[in-house]
Amino acid sequence: MHIFDYSFLDEGLLPAEIVNLTATITAFNAISDTRKESNKSIYTELEKIARVQSVKGSNAIEGIVTTDARIKQIVDGDSAPLNHDEREIAGYRDALDEIHSKHDQMSFSENMILHIHETMTNLAGYELSGKYKTEDNLIMEIDERGRRRVRFTPVSAAETGEAMQQLVLAYMDARDNPKINKLLLIPCVILDFLCIHPFSDGNGRVSRLLSLFLLYKSGYDVGKYVSFEEQINESKDFYYEALQESSIGWHTNENSYFEYMKNFLSMLYKCYKELDKRFSTVNGKKLKKTERVEQTVLNSMLPVSKAEICDILPDVSPSTVEAVLGKMVKTGSVMKLGQARATKYVNAKYIK
Template sequence: KVQSTEASNAIEGIVTTNTRIRQLVAEKTTPRNRDEQEIAGYRDVLNLIHENFDAIPITQNYILQLHKIFYSHMNNPMAGRTKNVQNYISATYPDGHVDTLFTPLASYETPEALDRICEEYNRVIGNMEVEPLIVITVFIHDFLCIHPFNDGNGRMSRLLTTLLLYRSGFYVGKYISLEAKIAKNKDLYYDVLRQAQIGWHEGTENVVPFIKYLLEIILSACKDFADRFALVETKLPALETVRRATMEKVGRFTKQDIRELCPSLSISSIEGALRKLVAAGELKREGVGKNICYYRLK
């Protein structure tokens, strides 16, 4: 939950310190500023989905309720309401420049369009006409093309992705953060979205690039989960478990990378094992503080 909450908000430039985000996700503190209010709201919706996904139908009303919860920690008059102004899908890059990628539907067209994609999704899923993963991806693509809210569309789309996957029996997002995988290559996310949105208003769009992208994210998460499960199943000593995890990594990696592969080990056990592997000459350690990384020597 920490990774998903942190990554999905970071994609939109909403950040706080690692310590603060862990405290917020664990509900051990209250938000101090707008960014933390939005992070707390994301946490609340994600928790609701984790615990009650089977009781959240895919309708406009429920999507609006999730959006209202999302903004429940701040005074946002548009929380739980569709947009009242024209908005744009844009990408902000590290050098600060912003690209407009797509112009979504006008505000007056939004409620009807949101109803329509929910009805179509429920019809196709109910009739089992198409593989659910394809239906989910097409729904998310249409949701992003409509861009129904003044703010929070990207994060809502990722929350809805998790909800739809859970409702169709795909639970990998409980164990591996899909949001973190998207955040690792944000530029690719924007590129495939831009490709798939060309011609959407005219009904001539090619959604295949976006389908392939999201399926690859899900497949990668499934592979990561299989790797973690294999390490847990072996029930090896911490040193050997960490050693095997380091062998799964190519190039430089961090303590957090190993922690993701060894969910059964405490952070102190991982740190101890890494120190022993460095002392044994199997690993090389570089950097200081938060910038520490490792790579295999043999």
């Protein structure tokens, strides 16, 4: 069985890119903490948007989708889920809300992980909701010809309980080591969780919820204001490449965590950059309202809807937002995606 040991994080032999990313993220986090104290209303609006994008993004990675309008209705509790996919979406909403609101009272443990899985899957009627897998599973992929191949063989069902126990104990041991940077520890734990693949279904979504939880416990709350899940969804090909690269040789303890660590930290860095841009836009009191609308769209790496812009800029009328968006589409500075209520706008430079 794989030996869970994070002592390599205490050896100081980390790639310079990872060390630099960690330092930059730490600096961004300190700036955000300072801003948040004196700009609570702005952060409250950003939180509302991120909540919807997190639920949408994490489920979209797994192919669980519905319209943007339905996502918002379900996340806001304005409508009950109507089918299996929407029950999956509502379940993720419930688990996400619990982590956002109760992380201070929760501890990383097997019971906590099982509880998060149960909360996430209960509405969808999973037979093994909140329980480890009872049969061995495989991580497969399908090539362009429709042929399946095994991408990774996780821990067997018989060994899952012991593996999860060792994972939690190894995390606790490393967490209590003052020489180990907690931010570097998180992606290592998440990679090991994904290699165990303890559940018959929902492992990817649980891994993202655990990422947010462990970030909270380590003092990083950016995922509350900019969707970490959506960043992964936007670059999921790179995410899966990093995951595969770092899982090679995992069973025999010959794998390297560095590619997955770098990808994880890069996604987190993008979240802080996005938060910085959104804050600067919303807080740009010297700019005209039309300029603030323009900057909101141009500074966002993700497509944004008219409604989301109105949420970010509550003092700007919807008619003004609509007029500015129309002008920007005509000049070609932004691209219009989707139709009717699903319409979103994105900086043209992000469209290849």
